[in-house]
Amino acid sequence: LCQLASFQASGTCFKDMATTLRMTCLWAVVLVAALAVASTPQSNVSAERILVIFEDQGILDAHSLLLSAIQEGGHSIVAAPSDDSSIRLEEYGEYLYDTVLLLVPTAEEIGNGAITSKTLAQFVDQGGNVMLFAGPQSSEAVRSCAAHFGMDLDVDQAVATDSSNAVDIPSGAHAFTTSNIIDNRFTVGKGSQAAAPILYSGAGMSVIDHNPLVTAVIKGQDSTVSIVQGRPSSVAGSSMVLAGVMQARNNARVAVFGSAEVCSDGFQVAKDGSKGLYGNAAVCRGMANWVTGRAGQLRIRDVQWRKAEQGAEVRPHSVRIKDDLVFEAVIEERTAAGVYRPFVAKDIQLDFTMLDPHVRQALKHTGKGKYQLAFKAPDVYGIFKFVIDYNREGVSWLKISEQVSVLPFRHDEYERFIPAAYPYYLSALSMLVAFVVFGVVFLHGNPGEGKQKAA
Numbered sequence: 001l002c003q004l005a006s007f008q009a010s011g012t013c014f015k016d017m018a019t020t021l022r023m024t025c026l027w028a029v030v031l032v033a034a035l036a037v038a039s040t041p042q043s044n045v046s047a048e049r050i051l052v053i054f055e056d057q058g059i060l061d062a063h064s065l066l067l068s069a070i071q072e073g074g075h076s077i078v079a080a081p082s083d084d085s086s087i088r089l090e091e092y093g094e095y096l097y098d099t100v101l102l103l104v105p106t107a108e109e110i111g112n113g114a115i116t117s118k119t120l121a122q123f124v125d126q127g128g129n130v131m132l133f134a135g136p137q138s139s140e141a142v143r144s145c146a147a148h149f150g151m152d153l154d155v156d157q158a159v160a161t162d163s164s165n166a167v168d169i170p171s172g173a174h175a176f177t178t179s180n181i182i183d184n185r186f187t188v189g190k191g192s193q194a195a196a197p198i199l200y201s202g203a204g205m206s207v208i209d210h211n212p213l214v215t216a217v218i219k220g221q222d223s224t225v226s227i228v229q230g231r232p233s234s235v236a237g238s239s240m241v242l243a244g245v246m247q248a249r250n251n252a253r254v255a256v257f258g259s260a261e262v263c264s265d266g267f268q269v270a271k272d273g274s275k276g277l278y279g280n281a282a283v284c285r286g287m288a289n290w291v292t293g294r295a296g297q298l299r300i301r302d303v304q305w306r307k308a309e310q311g312a313e314v315r316p317h318s319v320r321i322k323d324d325l326v327f328e329a330v331i332e333e334r335t336a337a338g339v340y341r342p343f344v345a346k347d348i349q350l351d352f353t354m355l356d357p358h359v360r361q362a363l364k365h366t367g368k369g370k371y372q373l374a375f376k377a378p379d380v381y382g383i384f385k386f387v388i389d390y391n392r393e394g395v396s397w398l399k400i401s402e403q404v405s406v407l408p409f410r411h412d413e414y415e416r417f418i419p420a421a422y423p424y425y426l427s428a429l430s431m432l433v434a435f436v437v438f439g440v441v442f443l444h445g446n447p448g449e450g451k452q453k454a455a
Helices: 001-006 012-040 057-060 065-074 115-127 140-148 279-289 417-445 449-454
Strands: 051-056 075-079 099-103 129-133 151-152 160-161 176-178 196-200 205-206 215-217 225-228 233-237 242-248 254-258 298-307 319-321 326-333 340-342 347-353 356-362 364-367 369-376 382-390 398-407
Touching: 012 242, 051 057, 057 065, 065 075, 065 279, 115 129, 115 140, 129 140, 140 151, 151 242, 196 279, 205 242, 215 279, 242 279, 254 279, 298 382, 298 398, 356 369
Parallel strands: 051 075, 051 099, 099 129, 129 254, 319 398
Antiparallel strands: 151 205, 160 225, 176 196, 215 242, 225 233, 242 254, 298 326, 326 340, 326 369, 347 356, 347 382, 364 369, 382 398
């Protein structure tokens, strides 16, 4: 057909036919291309981009197990030295990476000053994630970054130590174990290794102003102290934070470690005598999954409501007061493999609110991540909202708000006789009877007849 259209016709009629054929051929090519694009299978989970900034090649090689575990999760890793002046987080107004991992415990500048606490804070404000490793000799740039995310590193040269749980390591540095680890499967994973003691060597931290967005993941024990120049500092005991996380209100995530060795290869393969491996490998992998959104990431879909009656309209714009309503939604969590599975919890609440909640009840899990609640609409009309505000430690903040109008009854929908008004009906009826009796007596009675008989 296309070859026929390319022929040169001698007559006007044939020229018009050739033009028509050319246009038909062009539209056919466009349609075939569109169908080919539409039929191409799309991946459900896109590869997330991670920028790893390292201080030197040695520290990068020392964390090969952690980076391999991250890469196995389907992430794309780009590594750059801290003195690389070409490091950029954004270009043309768009961020190039989803997560930034900083292995720069003593670097005075990151990217020749291109990466600062301010740029990282802006990155987090736009939904980016950060994983930061510090240490006793952390530079001012690293301390400022940690402070921006709610973690205050102890004074310079201060080293966390614990004589009751000390462990000898080949490097000769102060090392100890701690079992004071948060019990949260989303943040640190689950299993026997995640519950094993952590081998630690580094600095202690504290949470700034008891920031509600910050959670201490690994903390010191009662015998843990921080020593600087032979004297203990003010950070000690279970108030000492060794690793913590922050989840911003936009669900961006940050993890700060007071040690650059806690997730190193040597600590991950270290063994606690006959008890097996320490919990470093499991906890570091779990925290990496959490920061990159492969754990504790919730989503809600198929939100709908309807009247309880059979065949009722789904998601109606309005309902009547005292209607029996049914609310349904599917809530899922993201796994380390990047797929979603049903999320099961007993503390998810639904608010049916107009300024203040008129109904607040727990949603019931009916299976496969589907939650349901049946309730009666309040005897108040106005603009109401279905609200789910689920904010728990370790999971992303889940909040939805769906609006619906609650209308009053029409004039012909009220009950003919209201039982609560029977006393008023009776009083009105008694008044009517009394008025009739009074009228009969007044009109037909003879008030003088009684006086004549008496006389």
